[in-house]
Amino acid sequence: MHGNEHFTSHSLSGPELTDSDFLKKAADSFPTPPPLSQTKDYLQRQVRGLSEGGTTALGPAALLTIAIASRQPGSKVIICTDGKANTDLGNLEEEDIDARTLLSSTIFYQELGEYAANQGVTVSVLSIEGTDCRLDELGRLADRSGGTVVITSPNRLHQEFEQIIENRTIATHCTVTLLLPQSLCMKGEREAGHKGTREVGNVDPDTEITFQFGVSKQDAEVSVPASGSSVSIQLQIRYRQRKGQRMLRVITTEREVTDDSLAALSSLSLAIIQLNSSQASAALAVRGRFRDASREGELQRKLIERAIMHNRSSEDHQTYQEWVKTMEPIYNNSIQIFTWNKSVFSDSQSLTDAGAALLYTMKHSNRKSISLKNKHKP
Numbered sequence: 001m002h003g004n005e006h007f008t009s010h011s012l013s014g015p016e017l018t019d020s021d022f023l024k025k026a027a028d029s030f031p032t033p034p035p036l037s038q039t040k041d042y043l044q045r046q047v048r049g050l051s052e053g054g055t056t057a058l059g060p061a062a063l064l065t066i067a068i069a070s071r072q073p074g075s076k077v078i079i080c081t082d083g084k085a086n087t088d089l090g091n092l093e094e095e096d097i098d099a100r101t102l103l104s105s106t107i108f109y110q111e112l113g114e115y116a117a118n119q120g121v122t123v124s125v126l127s128i129e130g131t132d133c134r135l136d137e138l139g140r141l142a143d144r145s146g147g148t149v150v151i152t153s154p155n156r157l158h159q160e161f162e163q164i165i166e167n168r169t170i171a172t173h174c175t176v177t178l179l180l181p182q183s184l185c186m187k188g189e190r191e192a193g194h195k196g197t198r199e200v201g202n203v204d205p206d207t208e209i210t211f212q213f214g215v216s217k218q219d220a221e222v223s224v225p226a227s228g229s230s231v232s233i234q235l236q237i238r239y240r241q242r243k244g245q246r247m248l249r250v251i252t253t254e255r256e257v258t259d260d261s262l263a264a265l266s267s268l269s270l271a272i273i274q275l276n277s278s279q280a281s282a283a284l285a286v287r288g289r290f291r292d293a294s295r296e297g298e299l300q301r302k303l304i305e306r307a308i309m310h311n312r313s314s315e316d317h318q319t320y321q322e323w324v325k326t327m328e329p330i331y332n333n334s335i336q337i338f339t340w341n342k343s344v345f346s347d348s349q350s351l352t353d354a355g356a357a358l359l360y361t362m363k364h365s366n367r368k369s370i371s372l373k374n375k376h377k378p
Contacts, residue, residue, distance in 0.1 A: 006034075007030075007031055009046065010026075010030070012026060012057075012060065012064075016060075017057050017060040017087050017088070017089060018060075018087070018088045018089050020063060020089065023060055023063050023064050023067070024063070024067045026064065027063075027064050027065075027067035027068045028067070030068055032068075032071060032072075055086050055087045056081070056083050056084065056085050056086050056087070057085070057087045057089075058079065058081055058084075058085035058087075058090060058092075058138075059085050059087060059089040059090020059091070059105070059108060059109075059112075060087060060089050060090070061079075062077070062079055062090070062112060062123070062141065063089070063112060063115075065077045066112065066115060066116045066119065066121050066123065069119075069121045070116075070119035070120070070121050073119065073120030073121070073172045073240065073242060073244065074120055074122075074168075074169040074172060074202075074242040075120070075121050075122070075169075076121070076122045076123075076124065076147070076164065076165065076169070077116070077121055077122070077123045077124070077147075078123075078124050078125075078126060078161060078164055078165075079123065079124070079125045079126065079138070079141070080126040080127075080128075080157065081125075081126070081127055081128075081131075081133050081138075082127065082128040082131045082133070083131060083132075083133060084132065084133055084134050085105075085134075085138075089108065090105050090108045090109060090112075091104075091105050092105055092133075092134040092137055092138070102137075105137060106137060106140075109137050109138060109140045109141055110140050110144070112141055113140050113141045113142075113143065113144030113145055114144055116141065116144070116145040117144050117145045117146070117173075117199075117201035117202065118173070120169075120172030120173060120202060120240070121145060121202075122145050122146050122147045122169055122202045122204075123141040123142055123145045123147045124142055124147035124148045124149070124150070124164045125138050125139060125141060125142050125147065125148075125149050125150070126150050126151075126152060126157065126160055126161075127150070127151050127152075127353060127357075128151070128152070128153070128154060129151055129152065129153050131353075132352075132353060133353055134353070135149055135151070135351075135353040135356035135357055135360075136286075136350060136351040136352075136353075136355070136356040139286075139356045139357070139360045142360060143286070143360055143363065143364070144201065145201055145202055146169075146200070146201050146202035146203065146204070146207070146364070147164075147202075148164060148360075148361070148364070149356065149357045149360040149361065150357060150361075151353060151354065151357050167204045167205075167206070168204060168205070169202050169203065169204055169242070170203055170204060170205055170242070171202070171203040171239040171240060171241060171242075171247075172201070172202050172203070172239065172240050172242070173201070173238075173239060173240045174200040174201060174202070174203045174237065174238070174239040174240075175197060175198070175199055175200065175237075175238045175239070176197070176198045176200055176209060176235065176236070176237050176238075177195065177196070177197045177198075177235070177236040177237075177238075178195070178196045178197075178198075178211050178213070178233070178234075178235055178236075179194070179195055179233070179234040179235075179236070180194040180195070180196075180213055180231075180233055181194060181225070181231045181232065181233075182194050182216065182222045183215065183216055183222050183223065183224055183225055183231070184213050184214065184215060184216060184231070185213060185214065185215075185216040185217075186211065186212070186213050187212040187213055187214055188212050188280055188283075189211070194216070196211055196213070198211075203239065206366050206368055206369070207366065208275060208366040208367065209279070210272065210275055210276035210279055210280070211276075212276065212280065225257045226257065227257055227258050227259040227260070228256070228257065228258070229256075229257050230254045230255060230256050230257060231254070231255055231257060232252060232253070232254055232255075233252070233253055233254075233255060234250065234251070234252045234253075235250070235251040235252075236248065236249070236250050237249040237250075237251075262310060265306060265307045265310045265311065266310065266311060268303075268307050270304055270307060270308075270316050270319040270320070270323075271319055271367050272367075273300060273303060273304060273307075273323075274300075274304070274319055274322065274323040274326065274367075274370065275365065275366065275367055275370065276300070277296070277297060277300035277301075277323065277326075277327060278323075278326050278327065278362045278363075278365050278370065279362070279363055279364075279365060280296050281293040281294075281296045281297045281300075281327065281330045281362070282330070282359045282360075282361075282362035282363040282365075283363050284296060285330055285359050286351070286356070286359040286360060286363055288350075290330075293330050294330055297327050297330050300323075300327075301323075301327075304319075304320050304323060305320070308320055322370060326362070326365075326370055329358060
């Protein structure tokens with residue numbers, strides 16, 4: 001832990017790096033750092049004096065920094081690494097010879113991501129091109145806390161850090177609940193009924209989430225709404241402002257029911273369908289459900305093509321082209337390129353760093369990020 005002119009740097013080693021409770025207590029004893037403008041020169045000297053040696057204590061360092069950052073909800077932690085964590089706590093180097101170690105580390109990073117989200121801390125992970133850091137595991141921190149997973153070159157680190165820092169957290173502890181009439185039901189959520197709740201966690205100005213829902217299975221006690229009638233849908237957003245105030249926002253809307261498929265196609269927002277396709281397919285693929293992800297993409301593709309044929313809009317056609325570019329790895333089964341065993345297309349595959357970064361990014365994409373990404377594609 002690097003100090004400043006008023007606080008001496010402190011090193012942790014040995015058994016101290018394996019005890020989560022000790023690390024949290026150590027974080028409590030570390031004073032809140034002063035503004036960077038006051039410590040820049042001191043920190044530069046500290047960094048320039050670093051030398052390589054010992055193990056990569058990424059797990060303990062992540063826990064320690066998240067605990068320190070938790071004093072100020074809305075804070076960000078950026079993990080920058082060029083190798084696998086290989087201390088006992090969060091070890092990612094022994095997965096090939098010790099499945100128990102990997103399982104323990106998987107649980108560690110899952111729980112650490114939950115801890116960060118519950119404390120209002122966003123964790124992002126940066127790795128260096130050409131290295132193997134097991135981003136499929138480390139990415140769990142960013143996935144749960146609302147951060148990003150990026151592979152970059154050393155000469156682009158400054159830009160990546162700047163982009164992450166500038167993307168300010170505007171709310172924490174965000175939970176979104178969608179309430180539907182009993183004639184409709186959620187799809188792809190943990191709850192299969194007419195109510196779906198999503199633990200979003202930390203939110204920035206560009207955060208967008210999507211839900212899927214459809215008609216419930218026939219139930220004698222629940223009648224299907226007739227064409228021409230309307231149904232009421234309510235969205236409840238609970239969150240905390242950066243200063244800690246708990247907030248609730250409720251949005252209720254009426255939607256007309258129709259049995260005219262052409263009218264339904266005319267009312268579709270293809271940009272939203274594209275976004276949902278990216279998020280839903282990536283959420284399946286990042287859990288190893290590659291076949292389900294491919295099927296999800298295929299269903300969305302058919303819907304988009306039907307809408308384009310009906311509406312004959314040049315804007316819709318452009319949206320479709322963007323969707324094809326976004327979904328190419330999943331839709332064409334080229335996700336195999338991003339798994340370790342490329343000769344077998346299996347739902348038990350583990351992801352390479354490139355595959356993990358791609359899927360975590362798609363899972364948390366928004367319309368702005370998809371548009372910018374496609375503009376920069378050759």
